Amino acid sequence: MKKLSLVLLSVLFLSVGVMAKGVDDGKAVYKVDPIKSKVIWTGKKVTGEHTGTVLVDNGEVHVSGESLELANIKMDMNSIACTDLSGDMNQKLVGHLKSDDFFSVENHPQAVFEATGFKAGAADGEYIVTGKLTIKGITHELSFPATVEVNDGTVTANGTAEIDRTKYDVKYGSGKFFSGLGDKMIYDDFEIEFNLVATAEAI
Template sequence: MNQTFRSRPVLVLATTAAALSLSACAYDPATSAETVSSGPDLAGIPAGTYALDPAHGKITWSVSHLGFSTYTGQFPAVEATLQLDPAKLQNAKVTATIDLTEQGTLNEQLNGHLKTADFFDVENHPQARFVTTGVTVVDNDSATVDGELTLRGVTKPVRFTANFNKGAVNPLDKKFTLGFDGYATIKRSEFGVSYALPAVSDEVELHLEAEFKLQGES
């Protein structure tokens, strides 16, 4: 496929991590792997610092390619932390860092092109960063997350929707885990990525899947 397929997934990852994290603040899981509380019983979510599980956290981006197809790719290297106190959801804080030197398109030529100045310019901007600025609870299993995304040296506000999947003790590692899916749409041109417009769409749809693990547990 043409190298121009891909646009600006990096934003995604960062944004998503934050969104998921904030979403966690908005939900109320039980501490059992078998049951999860269905109501807004925030007391069921332990306060503390949560870290994104790299083995179960990914960002998938998609763009329109010439109107013929929807091309997708992923960011495979993301680190994120969530600081959460269920009693003070408005103070929840998510910080995410995306390693732009790692690209996941299953096309080595395209992976290399995405690292150039046409797209992410990793020589000068090897990372993207997302920091939350606020979270608004929509209902028991969804929230909107606002934050600032920095990509290629440009910082812009980003808002995404976070859906809560489950909160419980993971039966495999015995750690309390929060699971989310996050969705956002960004315009890559706002971050200085205008290569191949409008053949490759300006709008980039992001889908984040994430599991956050409570830290400090024995």
């Protein structure tokens, strides 16, 4: 079993069929499998938390020999879903997340993570992934730990990134920008958990 350094996230982070195209110099391009992959978000507030998912439009991982060169993933912000609420409460929260108060989905339908650095982490099979996350057209550097494995032609990558939403102009309910929120305050940091799968078909 080979261990490779990979990223998703995402964020940020979900999906299509997967193939790898090999070339003479040992390089290959893997396309993320959206059906088998998952991107899960968790947002917290004073009175609790909410969780949900975001789908991936497409993504690629570029590998040279046994080393990762770069990776990117494009997430469909229109697909934002909440998994801990039902009925009207669910629709209300999802609609609010898509609005200008949060992710302005109509004007910014995609979030993109581009990874260019993969450094060995403290644990076996762990890597520190470094790259740039773009949300609402705003880009910032992002680093997080991820585990990556290549086994029998299947690449799996799992990692969790913590993101300060206010850096991406998502300020609604933030104690940094609004006073007197009380128990209506929403914490600035939220999590994106990436569980990615890519299946290679050698050519």
